[in-house]
Amino acid sequence: MPEETVLIDSLPVHRDADGWWSHPDYLSEFDDEITEEQFNDWCKRHQVETKITYMESDVSTDVFNVYMEEGQVDCSAWEIQPPNEPGWFILSIHDAEDGPVCIWGRRVTP
Known part of the structure; x- marks a missing residue:
């Protein structure tokens, strides 16, 4: 039986005290x-394209250095700049191998 596909819509972003947030439907069927x-299949099923903003290239060197020096748990000083094109919304703000990232999503027509 095929998995039901939930089309993801923009939600208000309420970052936690450390600056992290994820859309409740973002990769919700995966545990790890x-x-x-798998990611590309997930995007196709949910009819979204994605774009990544890296904190390191979206903030001043000073802000990124504070993040690195403070134990890499608090990215709340990051004022994430949205993509220039219309329709993008935040799917997740989380830590990755290269530091914090913001995953943007935008609806695509299948």
């Missing part, structure tokens, strides 16, 4: 790391 193929 996923492969690129």
Whole structure:
């Protein structure tokens, strides 16, 4: 039986005290790391394209250095700049191998 596909819509972003947030439907069927193929399949089923903003390239060197020096748990000083194109909304603000990232989503037509 095929999994029901939930189309993801923009939600108000309420970052926690450390600056993290994830859309409740973002990769909700996965418990741990996923492969690129699984991620691409998830995007196709949910009819979204994604874009990544890296904190390191979206803030001043001073802000990023404070993040690195303070134990890498608080990215709340990051004022994430949205993509220039219309329709993007935040799917997740989380830590990755290269530091904090913001995953943006935008509806695509299948």
